[in-house]
Amino acid sequence: MASCYTGSILHVDLSKRELQVELPPEEFYRKYGGGSAMGLTYLLKGIHTKIDAFSPENILTLFTGLPTGLPISGQSRLCANALSPLTGAIGDGQAGGFFPAALKFAGFDGIVVRGCSDKPVYLYIKDGEAELRDASHLWGRTTGEVEDTLRSELGGGKMEILQIGPAGERLVRYACIINMKNRANGRTGMGAVMGSKRLKAVVVQGNRKIDPADKSGIFALQKEGMGRIEQAAKWLALHGTANVVTPQHLAGTLPTCNYNMGQFTDFESLSGEVMSDTILKERDTCFSCLVRCKRVVETEFAGRKVFPEYGGPEYETLATFGSYCGIADLSAVSLANQICNMYGLDTISCGATIAFAMECFENGLLTLEETGGIDLRFGNAEAMIAVLDQIVARQGLGDLLAEGSERAAQKIGRNASEYLITSKGQEAPAHMPQAKRTLGLIYSVNPFGADHMSSEHDPAYELPGDSRQLGQLAELGLSDPQPKYSLSEEKVRFAYLTELVYSACDSYCLCQFVWGPGWQPYGPQEMLRMLQAATGWDITINEILDVGARRLNMMRQFNARQGMGRKQDNLPRKYLRPLQGTGPTAGVALDAQEYERAKDQYFKLAGWDVASGNPTQTRLAELGLEWTAD
Amino acid sequence: MIRVTVILHAHLRERLPAEARGRTQIDLSEGTTVREVKSRLGLPEAVAWAINDILDEDPDRILQEGDTIRFFQAIHGG
Numbered sequence: 001m002a003s004c005y006t007g008s009i010l011h012v013d014l015s016k017r018e019l020q021v022e023l024p025p026e027e028f029y030r031k032y033g034g035g036s037a038m039g040l041t042y043l044l045k046g047i048h049t050k051i052d053a054f055s056p057e058n059i060l061t062l063f064t065g066l067p068t069g070l071p072i073s074g075q076s077r078l079c080a081n082a083l084s085p086l087t088g089a090i091g092d093g094q095a096g097g098f099f100p101a102a103l104k105f106a107g108f109d110g111i112v113v114r115g116c117s118d119k120p121v122y123l124y125i126k127d128g129e130a131e132l133r134d135a136s137h138l139w140g141r142t143t144g145e146v147e148d149t150l151r152s153e154l155g156g157g158k159m160e161i162l163q164i165g166p167a168g169e170r171l172v173r174y175a176c177i178i179n180m181k182n183r184a185n186g187r188t189g190m191g192a193v194m195g196s197k198r199l200k201a202v203v204v205q206g207n208r209k210i211d212p213a214d215k216s217g218i219f220a221l222q223k224e225g226m227g228r229i230e231q232a233a234k235w236l237a238l239h240g241t242a243n244v245v246t247p248q249h250l251a252g253t254l255p256t257c258n259y260n261m262g263q264f265t266d267f268e269s270l271s272g273e274v275m276s277d278t279i280l281k282e283r284d285t286c287f288s289c290l291v292r293c294k295r296v297v298e299t300e301f302a303g304r305k306v307f308p309e310y311g312g313p314e315y316e317t318l319a320t321f322g323s324y325c326g327i328a329d330l331s332a333v334s335l336a337n338q339i340c341n342m343y344g345l346d347t348i349s350c351g352a353t354i355a356f357a358m359e360c361f362e363n364g365l366l367t368l369e370e371t372g373g374i375d376l377r378f379g380n381a382e383a384m385i386a387v388l389d390q391i392v393a394r395q396g397l398g399d400l401l402a403e404g405s406e407r408a409a410q411k412i413g414r415n416a417s418e419y420l421i422t423s424k425g426q427e428a429p430a431h432m433p434q435a436k437r438t439l440g441l442i443y444s445v446n447p448f449g450a451d452h453m454s455s456e457h458d459p460a461y462e463l464p465g466d467s468r469q470l471g472q473l474a475e476l477g478l479s480d481p482q483p484k485y486s487l488s489e490e491k492v493r494f495a496y497l498t499e500l501v502y503s504a505c506d507s508y509c510l511c512q513f514v515w516g517p518g519w520q521p522y523g524p525q526e527m528l529r530m531l532q533a534a535t536g537w538d539i540t541i542n543e544i545l546d547v548g549a550r551r552l553n554m555m556r557q558f559n560a561r562q563g564m565g566r567k568q569d570n571l572p573r574k575y576l577r578p579l580q581g582t583g584p585t586a587g588v589a590l591d592a593q594e595y596e597r598a599k600d601q602y603f604k605l606a607g608w609d610v611a612s613g614n615p616t617q618t619r620l621a622e623l624g625l626e627w628t629a630d
Numbered sequence: 631m632i633r634v635t636v637i638l639h640a641h642l643r644e645r646l647p648a649e650a651r652g653r654t655q656i657d658l659s660e661g662t663t664v665r666e667v668k669s670r671l672g673l674p675e676a677v678a679w680a681i682n683d684i685l686d687e688d689p690d691r692i693l694q695e696g697d698t699i700r701f702f703q704a705i706h707g708g
Contacts, residue, residue: 234641236708239641250680250700251685272640
């Protein structure tokens with residue numbers, strides 16, 4: 001067995017209050033790599049029919065990857081998977097921080113949670129021993145309060161805490177799981193599933209050594225990465241993902257006023273530079289990561305303080321609570337970010353759902369009476385915060401919006417669904433397919449709904465191109481960069497191949513900003529070297545791609561059991577209408593037929609049935625996944 | 631001579647004094663191109679720019695009196 005993983009997986013049955021340790025063989029680790037792929041094996045073996053996401057039959061998996069805990073950048077990631085209460089499809093959320101590495105130091109590669117506790121509990125793990133403890137006194141408390149309480153009760157010392165906030169307890173369908181009070185397994189409502197099981201937190205402590213097979217190989221890569229971060233990724237290190245605001249605005253891809261426009265007049269007030277110059281207190285990082293892209297801010301809005309312990313807004317948050325809502329107040333967005341981290345909400349779905357409600361209000365589908373007197377117009381920061389407060393409390397209009405924009409649209413009726421930006425029920429992130437055409441394809445076919453971290457974005461493979469990025473993509477056989485706004489066959493191939501690498505990243509649990517094929521610190525060859533050094537195995541690029549393919553195929557198989565397929569691979573109708581506003585994307589609309597053709601090609605590349613969009617027996621057999629057809 | 635405003639984003643700001651916060655005005659002889667400005671400021675080859683907030687890809691573009699040019703790292707995701 002390679003020394004980079006513990007070899008132990010913890011099984012927790014909350015209904016029976018039973019804990020068991022599984023010791024899978026090495027082949028299992030090599031075949032699936034960890035993360036989502038590994039979690040999916042338990043979901044597929046345990047859920048065979050259509051179920052409710054909040055039923056005890058749902059299974060929540062929390063998995064690290066093979067390199068998690070090693071001394072190299074971009075490896076401390078945790079994948080959470082379960083049937084999603086937001087989409088009715090497979091759920092998937094990934095987070096960084098120190099918890100993922102600490103879980104391995106505490107003795108486990110992953111946790112499989114089944115059943116439902118009759119009262120709130122938390123899972124305490126120390127040096128390979130686990131127990132369930134009463135969490136009644138923690139129920140209803142914010143993430144900061146829970147951290148303080150548990151650290152005090154457990155006598156301080158080194159520990160990491162993964163938890164849900166009150167939003168997860170109240171089953172807000174896009175509730176997330178939080179660690180360090182500011183890192184989120186954000187997407188698809190994994191926090192609501194944890195809440196439905198009455199599992200409030202997981203606390204880990206331990207000092208198990210996690211060693212690579214080839215220490216010098218890992219150290220050499222970390223040293224190489226240090227130079228590349230200084231040369232090519234300094235923008236991310238200095239100003240974080242907030243740096244993306246300005247280029248997105250200039251490209252006409254900064255979603256504004258609920259995706260009606262691609263440029264936001266006041267974009268500069270949300271930019272990374274303004275954040276650094278005004279409210280940034282310090283930079284933070286994940287375990288062993290040299291990039292240090294995380295933001296820590298301190299400010300106040302409307303008399304409410306924003307505390308550094310809750311981190312700071314990422315680009316996605318700046319967009320969803322900022323430009324999506326027409327709001328240019330960085331402090332208001334930072335307060336929204338803090339509320340989401342205190343109460344445990346996905347900032348993307350939450351901000352986008354509020355933006356949806358704003359458009360409904362502007363068009364008379366929601367009245368002042370229905371909003372409880374809140375003037376929910378685009379640009380009203382106080383109103384945005386007021387509705388967010390209602391969502392976390394599930395009060396007033398917030399109770400409806402806690403269901404997500406798609407369910408809210410059904411309830412509001414009339415033409416509210418025309419204002420949606422959802423794929424499979426999940427609100428779109430802040431990268432616009434009106435310019436990034438293959439992203440529109442991935443938004444629609446991705447098994448867990450619209451997601452921006454599931455493939456490389458189009459400009460990486462568009463002319464004139466950056467020589468370093470193109471060189472890394474060439475390592476995957478992508479050597480024919482395409483014109484802007486293209487959805488050509490070559491572009492679809494680019495989307496599929498980079499999706500496989502991203503899917504592998506979410507199995508090995510690697511940060512895409514560090515290991516993504518179009519990003520700066522490392523390319524596919526370095527990823528290969530790192531995995532070989534970590535494990536001592538003779539891994540190949542094709543083996544990495546197969547791990548990524550297994551995850552995607554298992555996700556589609558899972559969705560098929562929930563009655564889903566190509567019919568659910570939708571694009572919102574809003575994308576088919578010309579964008580308003582200014583800039584390069586003004587007037588641009590997507591062509592539904594072009595996307596149907598792209599889907600045909602994508603399904604053929606994936607080896608899936610073109611009509612149903614589901615994996616074929618042949619493809620499953622190639623990947624050793626015949627068992628998923630049971 | 632013409633005067634243009636230059637805005638340097640992200641890490642490129644370090645090429646100017648900290649108090650400038652990435653903004654400066656420079657005087658150029660008429661007919662100066664983007665390429666020449668990049669060279670004068672010591673900017674890396676792989677840098678993107680926008681003139682008056684319109685993206686541009688022609689390094690031989692001649693700058694005009696009163697133009698504002700932004701230089702930034704091309705970022706495809708995030």
